[in-house]
Amino acid sequence: MDYATFLRRVPKVELHCHFEGTVRAATVVDLARRHGIALPTEDVESLYDYDTIEGFLTIFGLVASTLIDREDFARVAFESLEDGQKLGNLKHREMFFNPTLHTRRGVPYGTVVDGLVDGIREAERQLGVSCRLIADVYRQDTPDEALAMVESVLAHRPDEVIGLGMDGAEAPDPPERFAAAFARAKAGGLRLTSHACEDAPPQNIVTCLDLLGCERIDHGYHILADENVVKRALDDGLYFTCCPTATARVYGWPDLSRHPIGGMVAAGLNVTLNSDDPTMFHTDIGKEFVDLCTALNYGPEQVRAFCLNSVDGSWLDASEKARLRAHMDAELKRMQSELVA
Ligand SMILES: [Zn+2]
16 A cells, blocks of 8 residues: 555544535536526636635635525535545544524525434445534624524534534634623533634634633644743643645645644644545545645654544544544554555
8 A cells, every 4th residue: 555545545533624615516516506596607627716715705605505405405414424435534524514604695594404414314324424513603793693693503403513613714803702602602512612823823722712612723823923822732632623735725835844734743732634625625634634744754653643633632422432543543553554564
Protein backbone atom coordinates (compact mmCIF):
# COMPACT_ATOMS: atom_id res chain seq x y z
CA MET A 1 0.00 0.00 0.00
CA ASP A 2 1.49 3.40 -0.90
CA TYR A 3 1.43 6.20 1.63
CA ALA A 4 -1.25 8.30 -0.10
CA THR A 5 -3.56 5.27 -0.14
CA PHE A 6 -2.82 4.67 3.55
CA LEU A 7 -3.71 8.30 4.36
CA ARG A 8 -6.93 8.07 2.43
CA ARG A 9 -7.98 4.74 3.94
CA VAL A 10 -7.19 5.15 7.64
CA PRO A 11 -10.46 5.13 9.62
CA LYS A 12 -11.73 8.63 10.36
CA VAL A 13 -14.07 10.61 12.56
CA GLU A 14 -15.00 14.10 11.43
CA LEU A 15 -15.97 16.87 13.82
CA HIS A 16 -16.10 19.88 11.51
CA CYS A 17 -18.21 19.50 8.42
CA HIS A 18 -21.15 21.65 7.33
CA PHE A 19 -24.13 19.81 5.86
CA GLU A 20 -24.81 22.65 3.41
CA GLY A 21 -21.19 22.47 2.23
CA THR A 22 -21.38 18.78 1.36
CA VAL A 23 -23.93 18.91 -1.45
CA ARG A 24 -22.67 17.27 -4.63
CA ALA A 25 -22.68 19.83 -7.47
CA ALA A 26 -24.70 17.41 -9.62
CA THR A 27 -27.30 17.19 -6.85
CA VAL A 28 -27.52 21.01 -6.62
CA VAL A 29 -28.19 21.16 -10.36
CA ASP A 30 -30.77 18.38 -10.09
CA LEU A 31 -32.60 19.93 -7.12
CA ALA A 32 -32.53 23.42 -8.69
CA ARG A 33 -34.11 22.06 -11.86
CA ARG A 34 -36.79 20.20 -9.92
CA HIS A 35 -37.70 23.29 -7.87
CA GLY A 36 -37.40 25.78 -10.74
CA ILE A 37 -34.48 27.68 -9.17
CA ALA A 38 -32.09 29.57 -11.47
CA LEU A 39 -28.37 28.91 -10.93
CA PRO A 40 -25.57 31.19 -12.21
CA THR A 41 -24.31 28.16 -14.12
CA GLU A 42 -25.40 24.57 -14.67
CA ASP A 43 -21.80 23.65 -15.33
CA VAL A 44 -21.20 21.25 -12.48
CA GLU A 45 -17.44 21.82 -12.60
CA SER A 46 -17.58 25.59 -12.17
CA LEU A 47 -20.50 25.87 -9.77
CA TYR A 48 -18.18 25.89 -6.76
CA ASP A 49 -15.58 28.43 -7.95
CA TYR A 50 -14.88 31.48 -5.73
CA ASP A 51 -11.93 32.92 -3.84
CA THR A 52 -13.18 34.97 -0.91
CA ILE A 53 -15.23 34.33 2.22
CA GLU A 54 -17.94 36.61 0.76
CA GLY A 55 -18.02 34.70 -2.53
CA PHE A 56 -18.14 31.49 -0.58
CA LEU A 57 -21.04 32.64 1.60
CA THR A 58 -23.02 33.71 -1.50
CA ILE A 59 -22.71 30.28 -3.09
CA PHE A 60 -23.38 28.64 0.28
CA GLY A 61 -26.72 30.50 0.44
CA LEU A 62 -27.57 29.66 -3.15
CA VAL A 63 -26.93 25.95 -2.65
CA ALA A 64 -29.06 25.99 0.48
CA SER A 65 -31.92 27.56 -1.49
CA THR A 66 -32.25 24.34 -3.53
CA LEU A 67 -33.07 22.36 -0.37
CA ILE A 68 -36.81 22.59 0.19
CA ASP A 69 -38.52 19.26 0.88
CA ARG A 70 -37.77 16.81 3.67
CA GLU A 71 -36.60 14.37 0.98
CA ASP A 72 -34.02 16.91 -0.26
CA PHE A 73 -32.42 17.13 3.18
CA ALA A 74 -32.51 13.35 3.55
CA ARG A 75 -30.94 12.76 0.14
CA VAL A 76 -28.08 15.19 0.71
CA ALA A 77 -27.36 13.94 4.23
CA PHE A 78 -27.16 10.37 2.95
CA GLU A 79 -24.99 11.27 -0.07
CA SER A 80 -22.68 13.31 2.09
CA LEU A 81 -22.02 10.40 4.46
CA GLU A 82 -21.67 8.05 1.51
CA ASP A 83 -18.98 10.35 0.06
CA GLY A 84 -17.17 10.46 3.40
CA GLN A 85 -17.10 6.68 3.62
CA LYS A 86 -16.12 6.13 0.00
CA LEU A 87 -13.41 8.79 -0.16
CA GLY A 88 -12.01 8.67 3.37
CA ASN A 89 -13.23 5.61 5.30
CA LEU A 90 -15.42 7.80 7.49
CA LYS A 91 -16.83 6.03 10.58
CA HIS A 92 -18.58 8.87 12.42
CA ARG A 93 -19.31 12.53 11.85
CA GLU A 94 -20.66 15.35 14.01
CA MET A 95 -22.15 17.58 11.33
CA PHE A 96 -23.12 21.23 11.44
CA PHE A 97 -26.26 22.61 9.84
CA ASN A 98 -27.57 26.19 9.77
CA PRO A 99 -31.27 26.24 10.71
CA THR A 100 -31.86 29.94 9.96
CA LEU A 101 -30.46 29.56 6.46
CA HIS A 102 -33.53 27.44 5.79
CA THR A 103 -36.20 28.83 8.10
CA ARG A 104 -35.61 32.32 6.70
CA ARG A 105 -36.63 30.95 3.28
CA GLY A 106 -39.83 29.57 4.73
CA VAL A 107 -38.71 25.96 5.18
CA PRO A 108 -39.99 24.82 8.59
CA TYR A 109 -37.33 23.75 11.10
CA GLY A 110 -39.06 20.38 11.49
CA THR A 111 -38.70 19.69 7.75
CA VAL A 112 -34.98 20.44 7.94
CA VAL A 113 -34.16 18.34 10.97
CA ASP A 114 -36.50 15.44 10.18
CA GLY A 115 -35.02 15.22 6.68
CA LEU A 116 -31.47 15.25 8.02
CA VAL A 117 -32.32 12.52 10.51
CA ASP A 118 -33.95 10.39 7.78
CA GLY A 119 -30.74 10.57 5.74
CA ILE A 120 -28.50 9.90 8.72
CA ARG A 121 -30.47 6.85 9.85
CA GLU A 122 -30.46 5.45 6.31
CA ALA A 123 -26.66 5.92 6.12
CA GLU A 124 -26.21 4.15 9.43
CA ARG A 125 -28.42 1.26 8.22
CA GLN A 126 -26.91 0.91 4.76
CA LEU A 127 -23.31 2.01 5.28
CA GLY A 128 -22.61 1.65 9.00
CA VAL A 129 -21.53 5.32 9.26
CA SER A 130 -22.92 7.15 12.28
CA CYS A 131 -23.68 10.86 12.42
CA ARG A 132 -24.87 13.41 14.97
CA LEU A 133 -26.01 16.97 14.36
CA ILE A 134 -24.87 20.35 15.64
CA ALA A 135 -27.14 23.34 14.93
CA ASP A 136 -25.07 26.40 14.11
CA VAL A 137 -25.72 30.01 15.02
CA TYR A 138 -25.03 32.12 11.94
CA ARG A 139 -23.01 35.09 13.17
CA GLN A 140 -24.60 37.56 10.79
CA ASP A 141 -28.00 36.83 12.38
CA THR A 142 -29.11 39.01 15.29
CA PRO A 143 -28.75 37.70 18.87
CA ASP A 144 -32.58 37.45 19.04
CA GLU A 145 -32.71 35.36 15.87
CA ALA A 146 -30.02 33.09 17.29
CA LEU A 147 -31.91 32.67 20.55
CA ALA A 148 -35.15 31.88 18.71
CA MET A 149 -33.28 29.29 16.66
CA VAL A 150 -32.02 27.59 19.83
CA GLU A 151 -35.57 27.51 21.19
CA SER A 152 -36.81 25.76 18.04
CA VAL A 153 -33.95 23.24 18.24
CA LEU A 154 -34.82 22.43 21.86
CA ALA A 155 -38.55 22.22 21.10
CA HIS A 156 -38.12 19.59 18.38
CA ARG A 157 -35.14 17.48 19.21
CA PRO A 158 -34.47 14.00 17.82
CA ASP A 159 -31.65 12.08 19.59
CA GLU A 160 -29.26 12.87 16.73
CA VAL A 161 -29.20 16.58 17.60
CA ILE A 162 -26.50 16.90 20.25
CA GLY A 163 -24.98 20.35 20.09
CA LEU A 164 -24.86 24.03 19.26
CA GLY A 165 -22.09 25.66 17.23
CA MET A 166 -21.50 28.98 15.51
CA ASP A 167 -20.20 29.96 12.09
CA GLY A 168 -20.28 32.77 9.52
CA ALA A 169 -17.80 35.63 9.13
CA GLU A 170 -16.00 36.02 12.46
CA ALA A 171 -14.27 39.39 12.35
CA PRO A 172 -17.40 41.60 12.14
CA ASP A 173 -19.49 39.66 14.70
CA PRO A 174 -17.56 38.56 17.81
CA PRO A 175 -18.75 35.63 19.96
CA GLU A 176 -19.94 37.69 22.95
CA ARG A 177 -22.96 38.81 20.88
CA PHE A 178 -24.42 35.33 21.24
CA ALA A 179 -23.93 34.63 24.94
CA ALA A 180 -27.69 34.34 25.54
CA ALA A 181 -28.19 31.76 22.78
CA PHE A 182 -25.34 29.64 24.16
CA ALA A 183 -26.60 29.92 27.73
CA ARG A 184 -30.04 28.71 26.62
CA ALA A 185 -28.53 25.80 24.69
CA LYS A 186 -26.43 24.77 27.67
CA ALA A 187 -29.44 24.89 29.98
CA GLY A 188 -31.29 22.73 27.45
CA GLY A 189 -28.58 20.06 27.55
CA LEU A 190 -26.78 20.72 24.26
CA ARG A 191 -23.00 20.38 23.91
CA LEU A 192 -21.23 23.56 22.78
CA THR A 193 -18.59 24.48 20.24
CA SER A 194 -17.80 27.49 18.06
CA HIS A 195 -15.77 28.57 15.08
CA ALA A 196 -13.16 30.94 16.51
CA CYS A 197 -9.82 32.55 15.86
CA GLU A 198 -9.99 31.78 12.14
CA ASP A 199 -9.62 35.41 11.05
CA ALA A 200 -9.80 37.10 14.47
CA PRO A 201 -7.57 37.32 17.56
CA PRO A 202 -6.94 34.58 20.19
CA GLN A 203 -9.11 36.47 22.68
CA ASN A 204 -12.12 35.04 20.81
CA ILE A 205 -11.10 31.56 21.98
CA VAL A 206 -11.06 32.72 25.59
CA THR A 207 -14.49 34.33 25.12
CA CYS A 208 -15.86 31.10 23.63
CA LEU A 209 -14.53 29.06 26.56
CA ASP A 210 -15.33 31.38 29.46
CA LEU A 211 -18.40 33.27 28.34
CA LEU A 212 -20.11 30.83 25.96
CA GLY A 213 -19.00 27.61 27.69
CA CYS A 214 -17.61 25.95 24.55
CA GLU A 215 -16.01 22.52 24.87
CA ARG A 216 -14.27 22.46 21.47
CA ILE A 217 -12.91 25.14 19.16
CA ASP A 218 -13.45 24.98 15.42
CA HIS A 219 -10.34 26.25 13.54
CA GLY A 220 -8.36 28.31 16.11
CA TYR A 221 -5.30 29.00 13.93
CA HIS A 222 -4.37 32.41 15.30
CA ILE A 223 -3.99 30.93 18.79
CA LEU A 224 -0.24 30.73 18.15
CA ALA A 225 -0.06 34.53 18.46
CA ASP A 226 -0.78 34.32 22.21
CA GLU A 227 1.23 31.88 24.32
CA ASN A 228 -1.08 32.32 27.31
CA VAL A 229 -4.04 31.08 25.29
CA VAL A 230 -1.94 28.18 23.99
CA LYS A 231 -1.07 27.27 27.59
CA ARG A 232 -4.74 27.47 28.58
CA ALA A 233 -5.71 25.16 25.71
CA LEU A 234 -2.99 22.67 26.68
CA ASP A 235 -4.04 22.75 30.36
CA ASP A 236 -7.69 22.24 29.41
CA GLY A 237 -6.93 19.46 26.91
CA LEU A 238 -8.94 21.43 24.38
CA TYR A 239 -9.67 19.87 20.99
CA PHE A 240 -9.37 21.89 17.75
CA THR A 241 -11.23 20.96 14.61
CA CYS A 242 -8.91 22.16 11.84
CA CYS A 243 -9.67 22.32 8.12
CA PRO A 244 -6.58 22.57 5.89
CA THR A 245 -8.05 23.13 2.42
CA ALA A 246 -10.87 25.55 3.25
CA THR A 247 -8.63 27.92 5.18
CA ALA A 248 -5.82 27.57 2.66
CA ARG A 249 -8.23 28.80 0.00
CA VAL A 250 -10.13 31.50 1.89
CA TYR A 251 -7.62 32.83 4.42
CA GLY A 252 -4.44 32.81 2.43
CA TRP A 253 -2.30 29.88 3.55
CA PRO A 254 -2.02 28.28 0.10
CA ASP A 255 1.17 26.42 1.03
CA LEU A 256 0.03 23.73 3.48
CA SER A 257 3.62 23.17 4.63
CA ARG A 258 3.40 26.66 6.20
CA HIS A 259 -0.19 26.38 7.42
CA PRO A 260 -0.58 27.18 11.16
CA ILE A 261 -1.90 23.64 11.71
CA GLY A 262 1.77 22.55 11.64
CA GLY A 263 2.57 24.98 14.45
CA MET A 264 -0.44 23.86 16.46
CA VAL A 265 0.67 20.23 16.23
CA ALA A 266 4.23 21.21 17.19
CA ALA A 267 2.86 23.10 20.22
CA GLY A 268 1.22 19.88 21.40
CA LEU A 269 -2.40 20.97 20.89
CA ASN A 270 -5.08 18.35 20.25
CA VAL A 271 -5.57 18.84 16.51
CA THR A 272 -8.14 17.00 14.42
CA LEU A 273 -8.39 17.11 10.61
CA ASN A 274 -11.66 17.86 8.86
CA SER A 275 -13.08 18.77 5.47
CA ASP A 276 -15.30 21.77 6.49
CA ASP A 277 -17.29 22.25 3.25
CA PRO A 278 -15.90 19.42 1.14
CA THR A 279 -17.76 19.69 -2.16
CA MET A 280 -17.61 23.48 -2.13
CA PHE A 281 -13.81 23.38 -1.78
CA HIS A 282 -13.26 20.44 -4.15
CA THR A 283 -11.99 18.29 -1.32
CA ASP A 284 -13.04 15.37 0.93
CA ILE A 285 -11.92 13.97 4.27
CA GLY A 286 -9.51 11.54 2.58
CA LYS A 287 -7.87 14.30 0.52
CA GLU A 288 -7.43 16.48 3.63
CA PHE A 289 -5.29 13.74 5.22
CA VAL A 290 -3.34 13.15 2.00
CA ASP A 291 -2.61 16.83 1.34
CA LEU A 292 -1.76 17.98 4.85
CA CYS A 293 0.22 14.94 6.00
CA THR A 294 2.20 14.93 2.74
CA ALA A 295 2.92 18.67 2.91
CA LEU A 296 4.12 18.43 6.51
CA ASN A 297 5.88 15.05 6.12
CA TYR A 298 3.84 13.45 8.90
CA GLY A 299 4.53 9.77 9.48
CA PRO A 300 2.07 7.05 10.52
CA GLU A 301 2.29 7.86 14.24
CA GLN A 302 1.06 11.43 13.71
CA VAL A 303 -1.65 10.17 11.36
CA ARG A 304 -2.74 7.75 14.05
CA ALA A 305 -2.83 10.66 16.54
CA PHE A 306 -5.08 12.67 14.22
CA CYS A 307 -7.47 9.73 13.85
CA LEU A 308 -7.69 8.97 17.56
CA ASN A 309 -7.84 12.65 18.57
CA SER A 310 -11.08 12.90 16.62
CA VAL A 311 -12.62 9.99 18.49
CA ASP A 312 -11.43 11.34 21.84
CA GLY A 313 -12.73 14.83 21.04
CA SER A 314 -16.09 13.56 19.82
CA TRP A 315 -19.32 13.85 21.78
CA LEU A 316 -20.26 10.18 21.59
CA ASP A 317 -21.20 8.77 24.97
CA ALA A 318 -18.49 6.89 26.85
CA SER A 319 -19.46 3.37 25.76
CA GLU A 320 -19.92 4.32 22.09
CA LYS A 321 -16.61 6.15 22.17
CA ALA A 322 -14.76 3.19 23.69
CA ARG A 323 -16.23 0.81 21.12
CA LEU A 324 -15.35 3.07 18.17
CA ARG A 325 -11.87 3.76 19.52
CA ALA A 326 -11.09 0.04 19.89
CA HIS A 327 -12.40 -0.65 16.39
CA MET A 328 -10.36 2.18 14.86
CA ASP A 329 -7.25 1.30 16.85
CA ALA A 330 -7.34 -2.27 15.52
CA GLU A 331 -7.88 -1.06 11.95
CA LEU A 332 -5.05 1.47 12.27
CA LYS A 333 -2.62 -1.17 13.59
CA ARG A 334 -3.50 -3.53 10.76
CA MET A 335 -3.05 -0.79 8.16
CA GLN A 336 0.26 0.35 9.67
CA SER A 337 1.61 -3.21 9.44
CA GLU A 338 0.48 -3.44 5.80
CA LEU A 339 2.24 -0.15 5.12
CA VAL A 340 5.53 -1.53 6.46
CA ALA A 341 5.09 -4.75 4.50
ZN1 LIG B 1 -16.55 25.57 9.30
